[in-house]
Amino acid sequence: MAGHGGARSRSGPHPSMYSARSDARDLRALRLPVGGYAGDFPPLSELLPDAVEREGVVWAGVWRTPQAAQWIRESWRWRSIAMYVRWMVRAEDPEATAATITAAQRLADQIGMTPAGLKENGWLIVADDAAVHEVTQERQRAVGRRAARTNGGGKRMRALPDG
DSSP states (O other): OOSOSSOOTTOSOOOOTTSHHHHHTTOOOEEEETTOOOSOOOOHHHHOTTOOHHHHHHHHHHTTSTTHHHHTTOGGGHHHHHHHHHHHHHHTSTTOOHHHHHHHHHHHHHTTOSHHHHHHHTEEEEOGGGTTTHHHHHHHHHHHHHHHHHSGGGOOOOOOOOO
Protein backbone atom coordinates (compact mmCIF):
# COMPACT_ATOMS: atom_id res chain seq x y z
CA MET A 1 0.00 0.00 0.00
CA ALA A 2 1.27 3.41 -0.93
CA GLY A 3 0.99 6.47 1.25
CA HIS A 4 2.15 5.09 4.57
CA GLY A 5 4.41 7.08 6.86
CA GLY A 6 6.54 10.01 5.93
CA ALA A 7 6.17 13.71 6.45
CA ARG A 8 2.97 15.50 5.60
CA SER A 9 2.85 19.14 4.59
CA ARG A 10 0.67 20.14 7.55
CA SER A 11 1.62 17.57 10.18
CA GLY A 12 3.07 18.69 13.45
CA PRO A 13 3.56 22.21 14.69
CA HIS A 14 4.76 24.83 12.24
CA PRO A 15 7.87 26.79 13.11
CA SER A 16 6.94 29.90 15.05
CA MET A 17 8.43 33.02 13.56
CA TYR A 18 8.61 34.48 17.08
CA SER A 19 10.55 31.67 18.80
CA ALA A 20 14.22 31.70 19.73
CA ARG A 21 14.75 28.51 17.74
CA SER A 22 13.39 30.14 14.60
CA ASP A 23 15.60 33.17 15.27
CA ALA A 24 18.60 30.85 15.49
CA ARG A 25 17.65 29.24 12.15
CA ASP A 26 16.94 32.70 10.70
CA LEU A 27 13.33 31.78 9.92
CA ARG A 28 11.30 34.91 9.48
CA ALA A 29 8.00 35.59 7.85
CA LEU A 30 8.14 37.40 4.55
CA ARG A 31 6.33 40.68 5.12
CA LEU A 32 3.73 41.62 2.53
CA PRO A 33 2.49 45.22 2.26
CA VAL A 34 -1.04 45.73 3.59
CA GLY A 35 -1.64 48.25 0.79
CA GLY A 36 -1.37 45.50 -1.81
CA TYR A 37 0.51 45.35 -5.09
CA ALA A 38 0.21 48.23 -7.56
CA GLY A 39 2.49 47.11 -10.38
CA ASP A 40 1.88 45.37 -13.68
CA PHE A 41 0.78 41.75 -13.75
CA PRO A 42 0.69 39.06 -16.44
CA PRO A 43 -2.27 38.95 -18.82
CA LEU A 44 -4.74 36.21 -18.00
CA SER A 45 -5.03 35.31 -21.70
CA GLU A 46 -1.50 33.86 -21.61
CA LEU A 47 -2.52 31.38 -18.90
CA LEU A 48 -6.20 30.82 -19.71
CA PRO A 49 -6.78 31.58 -23.39
CA ASP A 50 -10.50 30.79 -23.07
CA ALA A 51 -11.09 33.03 -20.01
CA VAL A 52 -14.48 34.68 -19.64
CA GLU A 53 -15.02 38.32 -18.70
CA ARG A 54 -15.76 37.60 -15.02
CA GLU A 55 -12.48 35.69 -14.71
CA GLY A 56 -10.64 38.76 -16.04
CA VAL A 57 -12.29 40.96 -13.39
CA VAL A 58 -11.37 38.54 -10.59
CA TRP A 59 -7.84 38.18 -12.02
CA ALA A 60 -7.30 41.94 -11.90
CA GLY A 61 -8.65 42.01 -8.35
CA VAL A 62 -6.40 39.30 -6.93
CA TRP A 63 -3.36 41.06 -8.42
CA ARG A 64 -4.08 44.05 -6.16
CA THR A 65 -3.81 42.01 -2.96
CA PRO A 66 -0.75 41.99 -0.67
CA GLN A 67 0.05 38.43 -1.82
CA ALA A 68 0.57 39.67 -5.37
CA ALA A 69 3.69 41.52 -4.21
CA GLN A 70 5.27 38.09 -3.82
CA TRP A 71 3.52 36.34 -6.71
CA ILE A 72 5.05 38.74 -9.24
CA ARG A 73 8.48 37.35 -8.24
CA GLU A 74 7.30 33.73 -8.59
CA SER A 75 6.17 33.15 -12.17
CA TRP A 76 5.87 29.43 -11.44
CA ARG A 77 2.77 30.28 -9.29
CA TRP A 78 0.90 32.15 -12.01
CA ARG A 79 -0.87 29.08 -13.40
CA SER A 80 -2.10 28.18 -9.89
CA ILE A 81 -3.35 31.73 -9.47
CA ALA A 82 -5.17 31.49 -12.82
CA MET A 83 -6.76 28.20 -11.77
CA TYR A 84 -7.78 29.77 -8.44
CA VAL A 85 -9.50 32.54 -10.38
CA ARG A 86 -11.29 30.02 -12.60
CA TRP A 87 -12.51 27.94 -9.65
CA MET A 88 -13.50 31.02 -7.64
CA VAL A 89 -15.71 32.21 -10.50
CA ARG A 90 -17.27 28.73 -10.71
CA ALA A 91 -17.77 28.73 -6.91
CA GLU A 92 -19.71 32.02 -7.16
CA ASP A 93 -22.50 30.17 -8.96
CA PRO A 94 -25.40 29.49 -6.54
CA GLU A 95 -25.54 25.94 -7.96
CA ALA A 96 -21.83 25.30 -7.29
CA THR A 97 -21.09 21.86 -5.87
CA ALA A 98 -19.16 21.21 -2.70
CA ALA A 99 -16.32 19.82 -4.84
CA THR A 100 -16.09 23.10 -6.75
CA ILE A 101 -15.96 25.14 -3.55
CA THR A 102 -13.38 22.75 -2.07
CA ALA A 103 -11.18 23.08 -5.16
CA ALA A 104 -11.32 26.87 -4.88
CA GLN A 105 -10.49 26.70 -1.17
CA ARG A 106 -7.49 24.41 -1.71
CA LEU A 107 -6.11 26.67 -4.41
CA ALA A 108 -6.66 29.67 -2.13
CA ASP A 109 -4.53 27.96 0.51
CA GLN A 110 -1.78 27.14 -1.99
CA ILE A 111 -1.45 30.71 -3.22
CA GLY A 112 -1.69 32.30 0.23
CA MET A 113 -5.18 33.81 0.04
CA THR A 114 -6.30 32.39 3.40
CA PRO A 115 -4.80 32.76 6.89
CA ALA A 116 -3.69 29.11 6.71
CA GLY A 117 -2.17 29.74 3.28
CA LEU A 118 -0.31 32.80 4.52
CA LYS A 119 1.14 30.74 7.35
CA GLU A 120 2.03 27.81 5.09
CA ASN A 121 3.86 30.15 2.70
CA GLY A 122 5.62 31.95 5.56
CA TRP A 123 4.00 35.29 4.75
CA LEU A 124 2.76 38.02 7.04
CA ILE A 125 0.70 41.02 5.98
CA VAL A 126 1.95 44.12 7.78
CA ALA A 127 1.11 47.79 7.80
CA ASP A 128 3.23 49.88 5.44
CA ASP A 129 4.79 51.81 8.34
CA ALA A 130 5.92 48.57 9.99
CA ALA A 131 8.78 48.29 7.49
CA VAL A 132 10.07 51.68 8.67
CA HIS A 133 10.34 50.36 12.21
CA GLU A 134 12.09 47.11 11.25
CA VAL A 135 15.43 48.25 12.71
CA THR A 136 13.80 49.25 15.99
CA GLN A 137 11.96 45.93 16.20
CA GLU A 138 15.16 43.98 15.54
CA ARG A 139 16.94 45.90 18.31
CA GLN A 140 14.10 45.10 20.71
CA ARG A 141 14.28 41.39 19.80
CA ALA A 142 18.06 41.41 20.36
CA VAL A 143 17.64 43.01 23.79
CA GLY A 144 14.97 40.41 24.63
CA ARG A 145 17.29 37.56 23.63
CA ARG A 146 20.12 38.96 25.77
CA ALA A 147 17.77 39.39 28.72
CA ALA A 148 16.47 35.84 28.32
CA ARG A 149 20.02 34.45 28.42
CA THR A 150 20.91 36.31 31.61
CA ASN A 151 17.62 35.69 33.41
CA GLY A 152 18.70 33.58 36.37
CA GLY A 153 21.43 31.72 34.49
CA GLY A 154 18.86 29.75 32.48
CA LYS A 155 16.92 28.56 35.53
CA ARG A 156 13.15 28.58 35.42
CA MET A 157 11.42 31.08 37.62
CA ARG A 158 8.52 29.86 39.76
CA ALA A 159 5.83 31.76 41.55
CA LEU A 160 5.90 31.42 45.34
CA PRO A 161 2.69 30.58 47.12
CA ASP A 162 1.04 33.44 49.01
CA GLY A 163 1.61 33.10 52.64
